Amino acid sequence: MSSEPPLHPTSGLPLAGHPLVARHGSATRTSVRVGDQFVGAGTFTLIAGPCAVETPEQVAAACEAAVAAGATMLRGDLYKHRSSPYSFQGLGREGVEIVAEQRRRSGLPWVAEVLDPAHLEVVADVVDVLRVGARNMQNFELLKECAKSGKPVMLKRGLAATIEEWLLAAEYVADSGSLDIILCERGIRTFEPSTRNTLDLSAVPVVQARSHLPVIVDPSHGTGSRNLVAPMALAAVAAGADGVMIDVHADPASARCDGPQALLPDEIVALGAKLSELGRWMGRTRVCA
Numbered sequence: 001m002s003s004e005p006p007l008h009p010t011s012g013l014p015l016a017g018h019p020l021v022a023r024h025g026s027a028t029r030t031s032v033r034v035g036d037q038f039v040g041a042g043t044f045t046l047i048a049g050p051c052a053v054e055t056p057e058q059v060a061a062a063c064e065a066a067v068a069a070g071a072t073m074l075r076g077d078l079y080k081h082r083s084s085p086y087s088f089q090g091l092g093r094e095g096v097e098i099v100a101e102q103r104r105r106s107g108l109p110w111v112a113e114v115l116d117p118a119h120l121e122v123v124a125d126v127v128d129v130l131r132v133g134a135r136n137m138q139n140f141e142l143l144k145e146c147a148k149s150g151k152p153v154m155l156k157r158g159l160a161a162t163i164e165e166w167l168l169a170a171e172y173v174a175d176s177g178s179l180d181i182i183l184c185e186r187g188i189r190t191f192e193p194s195t196r197n198t199l200d201l202s203a204v205p206v207v208q209a210r211s212h213l214p215v216i217v218d219p220s221h222g223t224g225s226r227n228l229v230a231p232m233a234l235a236a237v238a239a240g241a242d243g244v245m246i247d248v249h250a251d252p253a254s255a256r257c258d259g260p261q262a263l264l265p266d267e268i269v270a271l272g273a274k275l276s277e278l279g280r281w282m283g284r285t286r287v288c289a
């Protein structure tokens with residue numbers, strides 16, 4: 001009997017670890033196509049917008065600032081995965097028209113979280129990148145359904161997931177037929193209470209060495225504090241991230257979700273300019289609106 005591991009049926013790669021998302025030898029890193037743009041090696045993508053879709057005016061103000069900052073993708077969730085059942089859970093179906101309007105107006109792709117396979121039908125016409133949140137990183141049935149949707153999947157790192165577990169979760173998406181996967185580092189839980197999470201920027205070069213997939217950073221959820229978002233976003237570029245995703249709110253005090261970490265319009269515009277400058281200095285082509 002051979003001691004060789006069995007082979008993956010379609011790729012022919014050994015079925016050990018995460019063969020489909022692994023970076024084999026010096027193989028180049030892949031880019032994920034979203035509309036007419038690419039997220040991946042050599043580029044830097046800014047994704048920005050509100051944490052949650054609340055009202056047409058709130059979404060419009062955040063998106064206007066995101067576009068002015070040079071964002072080429074917008075974010076804003078219809079479904080929120082909250083730790084408390086009493087916190088705002090998102091507008092769900094009621095928010096679809098708000099997203100549709102901003103997507104039409106900006107012409108930019110929309111990134112939003114799905115919590116359940118049933119949400120895929122609700123967001124089908126308005127969401128371009130399906131985000132699987134930290135709390136669902138190992139919800140494998142959800143990952144399989146997202147993979148089959150034909151849309152790119154953004155996979156956030158779990159609250160306490162190792163990089164290996166994160167890549168294995170990505171392998172579920174790949175094994176279900178889609179390599180259009182964008183990994184997102186969003187901080188992990190450690191003993192340190194000074195920040196909402198501990199943003200693991202070393203995960204960026206570690207993942208890029210082990211996997212060909214693009215990896216972006218979310219400094220908003222990674223830190224939980226407005227004043228920490230810009231320094232960590234710039235550090236993410238320096239660490240080699242393929243992009244950042246940032247929360248924006250024009251009136252954070254009234255936000256129904258994550259106000260303390262949202263950048264104000266003028267702050268995201270100022271940060272967008274610095275990200276471009278640093279990205280250029282590092283030899284990256286900024287994906288610009």
Ligand code: PEP
Nearest residue numbers: 051133134135156186221
């Ligand atoms: C979010 O991006 O709004 C979010 C809920 O993030 P996470 O899943 O990383 O907590």
Ligand code: MN
Nearest residue numbers: 051221257258
């Ligand atoms: Mn949030």
